[in-house]
Amino acid sequence: MFKISPLFSIFAFGAIVHAQAADNGPSDFEGAYFKAVDQAKAEYRQGFAASLSKVTKAEVYLLDFEVKHHDPRDIEWQIHPPKDQFPIETGKTSRILKQEALSDAELQRLLPSLQTVVGVKESGGGAMCHFPIHGLRLWIGDEMVLETNICWNCHNLYLNYPDRTMGVIGIWNAKLEEIMKELMPIPEEQLVRFRLKYGNEL
Secondary structure (H helix, E strand, O other): OOOOOHHHHHHHHHHHHHHHHHHHOHHHHHHHHHHHHHHHHHHHHHHHHHHHHHOOEEEEEEEOOOOEEOOOOOHHHHHOOOOOEEEEEOOEEEEEEEEEEOOHHHHHHHHHHHHHHHOOOOOOOOOOOOOOOEEEEEEEOOEEEEEEEEEOOOOEEEEEOOOOOEEEEEOOOHHHHHHHHHHOOOOHHHHHHHHHHHOOOO
């Protein structure tokens, strides 16, 4: 997985915060800190997106959009959830309905639009409903470098950062949505089930 050196990040954060605080005064320490964090995460996303060109294996998943809640303190569940469950975020999983390994041709078709989405400078997402219908796992060799889930209703994708925080990336990319829905079609019964329960489209 693409990584930023922790020592470099500390010095980078310190330099940015110190410089901005010196210019703007002590009252802006907090704003300078969050601006530095946003900048570091943007640089991470861009570097991580570029590293995805080395991906050698991918699997796509059809998920049950109704998320299952668990005790977030149950570390064993977080690390080793049941094989029929896909991690969504801490304390939440979704049942795997179907999974498929991608061919090399399918992977190469998927990667450019995925890299565009992940590598955005501004990561703002859509609504925070999050009904994940697709899951995605990518490997470089034997190392899984990305595990994410996607809600097409709110157009959000989840990304974990090296500091173990999770970020939401807005998927304003029609090509990625088109490719994912071709690689793992959403069955009509799932679309109808969602429409009847929530009154809108998945």
